[in-house]
Amino acid sequence: MMKAIPSMSTGVRQSYSRKPNLIHVRAAGHDMLRLVNRRILLSIISDRQPISRADIAKISGLNKATVSTITSEMLKDRCIIEDGLGRTTPIGGKPPTPLRLNALRFGLFGVDIRxxxxxxxxxxxxNRLIARLSFETANDARTFLSKIGKEITKLRAKHNDFIEFAGIGVSLPGLVDSHRGEFLISVVLPWRDVPVVQLLEKATRLPVVIDNSARCAAxxxxxxxxxxYANVRNLLYVGVSxxxxxxxxxxxxxYRGGNNTAGQFGHIPIDLDGPECRCGQRGCxxxxxxxxATLARYHKLRGASGKRKTTMRKLMELVDSGDPAATEAVRETARYLGIGITGLINGLDPEVVVIGGEITKAWGLIEPIIIEETKRSLLDPRAYGVAIRxxxxxxxxxxxxxxxxxQKDLLSVPHVG
Ligand SMILES: [Zn+2]
Structure with a gap:
């Protein structure tokens, strides 16, 4: 079982929304009400810092006395700090002392496994990046996670000015059961049924939360x-790697689905006579x-001279320099992205589609092709307005x-009820 994030958690299932549900808040007990108000204030400070207590009261709708009580508590446990002490106002009154998050209150680890x-x-x-280390991903999951655990321990010792380390978030490329804390299977990595949360928690004694890479990105x-995206309720993220x-x-x-593994649209066949996929189907x-696919297309276009394998990073540099084979390979991928995305817009009706990955460096090249494809096949003309970014x-x-x-477990407003 996953442990709760320390210090500020109640074990209550939390929504991603920062907005409080006031009906639920009224129905909650005193402790929960206190936590909700605290998170609302933390969230406001995080978004608008430095910010005065008076402005926090205005934005939150809480009265000044409540804001003052909660911010005093948060100053005491060093979640926030006072900023700009010693300034005076032109009329000589008591200057408002703005507040900001205490950056050193929590250190957060992120592990992006590809x-x-x-x-x-x-x-x-x-949110300031303090350290970034890169490792070649190994086929033996247990040995590799043990190594990552040791690196985390080293980083903790090196950056001992943090008051506390909140936990480790892990992004994984494949089917992930985030509730059970397990990586199940992937077509790009030969790991199978790996209890990632258990292994990393044992190695680091920190809470670990895992999810699939595309869901992390979304x-x-x-x-x-x-x-x-203030008014966006439905969003589709397409991760291209x-x-x-x-x-x-x-x-x-x-959206996680019944077995907590939703999002594998990449394995919908678009050509039943296509090549065999590692998932066992054809033409995914x-x-x-x-x-x-883009790299294979490029190497094919280059023929004999394209035998030396390149990387996506280098391919994007070639596109940038006007290389015809690289440009054509990326154009073709954009068409297929457009075809798949059109099907997903038809099925999901999102307000926004976000595309991520190395290929988006050629956004000027791929955006018009993707939009052209969607306009060709969208069922509902109103969906032409969907933003593709x-x-x-x-x-x-x-x-x-x-x-x-x-971070969301430290700042989001608990969903009560
Ligand atoms: Zn497949």
């Missing part, structure tokens, strides 16, 4: 782009629109999501 490369990152409570999009995976936000929350969307995070949205798995 087929080839794993990134381990440490961020502070204010979570990062809705959490960190809240100003842009070695494989193809999707994260779906429905009615404001991540993944085989036409993943980075692996690239991820807000140029580098590794899933890493940002892994860190967000921990």
């Amino acid at each position: 087929a080839e490369e794993t990134i381990l990152a440490l961020s502070d409570f204010n 979570l990062a999009e809705i959490w960190h782009s809240k100003a842009q 070695t494989g193809l995976a999707c994260g779906v936000v429905i009615d404001g929350g991540l 969307w993944d085989l036409y629109a993943s980075d692996k 690239r991820s807000a995070f140029e580098v590794r949205p899933s890493l940002k999501g892994a860190l967000t798995l921990i």
